Amino acid sequence: MIAINNLTFEIGARALYDEANWHIKPGEKIGLIGANGTGKTTLLKIIVGDYKPTSGTISKAKDLAMGYLNQDLLSYASDKSILHVAMEAFERQNQLHTEIESLLQKLETDYSEDLLHKLSDRQSEFEALDGYNIEYKAHEILAGLGFSEEDTHRKLSTFSGGWRMRVMLAKILLQAPDILLLDEPTNHLDLPSIQWLEDYLKAFDGAVVIVSHDRWFLDKVINRTVESRKGKLTVYAGNYSFYLEEKQLRGEIQKGEFKNQQAKIKQEEKLIERFRAKASKAKMAQSRIKMLDKMERIEDVDDDNPSVNFSFRFSKQSGRHVVVMEHVNKSYPTIEILNDAEAVIEKGDKIALIGANGRGKSTVLRMVAGADNQFEGKVETGYNVTQTFFAQHQLESLHLESEILQELQSFAPRHTDTELRSILGSFLFTGDDVFKKIKVLSGGEKSRVALAKALTADANFLILDEPTNHLDIQSVNILIQALQQYEGTFIVVSHDRYFLDNVANKIWFIEDHKIKVYPGNYAEYDVWQAKRKLEPKAAVPAPQPKKEEKKPEPVKQQQHGDDKSKQLKKLNQDLSKMEEKIAELEAAVKQLENKLAEDGVYNNPAKSKEVNASYQQKKNELNLIQQNWEALAGQILELEA
Known part of the structure; x- marks a missing residue:
């Protein structure tokens, strides 16, 4: 499909x-x-032809159709409706539609056979291209990406950058190219839209190349991982989690080979040193020197996962109740956010506030932070609570002329320079990097500086709004470690599910204009929500008309107890059968995962596709039966209560 051979791309004196x-x-x-x-984004631009390689070749299949989503599309502007912009994807169908309309007008006065033939040809081609369904397809994809029916008629120019990017994504998906190249596609999506995109890409027939910092998203969608590192591209035959395990294994092997080679080199150098001075052994010494020069050196393994090596301190502990919300009503002219809502943040809570865009997540954060007072009801901060609020707009409050270290010194004077440099080192600013001026930093680097500032504040309560935006996977991992070590309380909004799953012990979500709480991590919440959606409405008992209360007869009570006992026995038997099936499917999935990594499968496209199809089928079966097991276990617990 696409073959990249001996690609060299240089920027100045540096070979990317x-x-x-x-x-x-x-x-x-x-x-x-x-x-x-x-060079991930650069590589996508080389593939589509925006950049030319210094040397090497990029070979593509004939008539290969490529769809490329990149951040440059944020600048696309139009006063046409987003439905119209999305439907620009159907270039030929739109052209045929215009021609058909014109021919129908001409036929009102001209009944020639030539016109009729032309109309018939155009209508046949339009039908063959599924032209009568293109508007339905556009509506379907726009709805999946979070647009309402009313939104589709609004002008593209009236939407923010993030929503315009969604329209561009919809347009690319509607083109149904042979290969999709997606650069950070989840950056501007909320959780429901990300989940919709996952399902879409899994079902997409073509190839997909994704650059993303969202580990959960990658694990759900991809079956190959390609690492760009030190100018090379290394392929791993599995998703991101497989890549991590395989890379660690390869690293251990390489480290062992490196140690063995270093020992051999030292031994050879000792022999050379010993024999060099003796005339009778000089030839042997020279031979060994040449052998060492020709030896292909094995590199030591770099540590790509820096750890956070500082601890967070705050001068005073908060009281038990950090924030109390009572009878809160909040609305805007066109939307109601909260209605008589109540919630409590307690000391030690690590809360993830999740949900679709427009439900009021950022509004709730601002209310908790005291930055929004336009509401009815009460939001009170508890005793001894000291807070810091991180949001993307706070990047603008960084002092552009300051150096990175200066920025932290002025904000956290109680920390020593050694401590601040250690903190910055954890956020990937090492050596002389700390003397860079803020104004020369990228968006991601500014985010890291702002996060470092937030985490050095003398605060026992953190409020974080989308802290993972603009961060790569390595930086997200650092933030996870930092928050896992933090002993205070925090509430965070993020669409990065891996991040949320690793930092939160409680989930808040807004439903029916109320703040609802799930007491667990994100993975547990995700399973619970999936079960809620799967539960048939018939399982919820319908309201019964009121009857005159009668004391049940003893015989009937006994009968009811017998029925309950029989039902429990049957459910437990079904549960055991399910557990056997789960074990069987887990073994099958593991076997297919191993098979996918075999050279004979990986290098054979047809075989790889066949094995991958079986793998996906078994994985789907496993997911479904695990969800059914959860539901059945819940029924048993309710009966036993």
């Missing part, structure tokens, strides 16, 4: 890629990963 190789096969779902600055 150095004789890199990579073959993209039909139907592959690939995650292109790597630290910031390793």
Whole structure:
């Protein structure tokens, strides 16, 4: 499909890629990963032809149709409706529709056979291209990406940058190209839209290459991982979690080989040193020197996962209740956010506030932070609570002329320079990086500085609004470690589910204009929500008309007890059968995962596609039966109560 051979791409004196190789096969779902600055976005631009390689070749299949989503599309402007913009994807169908309309007008006065033939030809082609369903398809994809029916008639120019990017994504998906190249597609999506996109991409027949910092999203969608590192491209035959395990295994092997080679080199150097001075052994010494020079050196394994090596301190502990919300009503002219809502944040809570955009997540955060007082009801901060509020707009409050270290010194004077440099090192600012001026930093680097500031504040309560925006996977991992070590209380809004699952112990979500609470992590909440959606309405008992209360007869009570006992026995038997099936499917999934990594399968597109289809089928079966097990276990617990 696409073959990259010996690709070299230089920027000034630096080689971003150095004789890199990579073959993209039909139907592959690939995650292109790597630290910031390793050239992931550049590589996508090289593939589509925006950049020319210094040397090497990019070979593509004939008539290959590519769809490319990139952040440059944010600048696209139009006063046409978003439905019209999305439907621009159907270029030929739109052209035929215009021609058909014109021919129908002409036929009102001209009944010639030539016109009738033309009309028939155009209508046949329009039908063959499924032209009568293009508007339905556009509505379907726009709805999946979070647009309401009313939104589809609004002008593109009236939407914010993030929503305009969704329209561009819809347009690219509607083109149904042979390969999709998606650069950070989840950046401007809320959780429901990300989940919809996951399902869409899994079902997409073509190939997909995704650059993303969203580990959960990658794990759900991809079946190949390609790492861009040190100018090379390394392929791993699995999703992101598989990549992590495989890379660790390869690293351990490489580290062992490196140690063995270093020991051999030292031994050879000792022999050379010993024999060099003796005339009778000089030839042997020279031979060994040449052998060492020709030896292909194995590199030591770099640590790509820096750890947070500082602890967060605050000078005073908060009281038990950090924030109390009572009878809160909040609305805007066109939307109601909260109606008589209540919630409590207690000391030690690590809360993830989640939901679709427009439900009021950021509004609730501002109310909790005291930045929004336009509401009815009470939002009170508890005893001894000291807070800091991180939001993306606070990047603008960084002092552009300050150096990074200066910015932290002025904000957190109680910390020593050594402590501040340690904190900045954890956020990937090492050595002389700390002397860079804020004005030369990228968006992601500014985010890291602002987060470092937030975490050095003398605060026992953190309020974080989308802290993972603009961060790569490595930086997200650092933030996770930092928040896991933090002993205070926090509430965070984020669409990064891996991040949320690793930091939160409680989930808040807004439903029916109320703040509802799930007491667990994100993965548990996700399973619970999936079960809620699967539960048939018939399982909820319908309201019964009131009857005159009668004391049940003893015999009937006994009968009811017998029925309950029989039902429990049957349910437990079904549960055991399910557990056997789960074990069987888990073994099958593991076997197919191993098979996918075999060279004979990986290098054979047809075999790879066949095995991957079986893998996805078994995985889907496993997910479904696990959800059914959860539901059945819940029924048993209710009966036993």
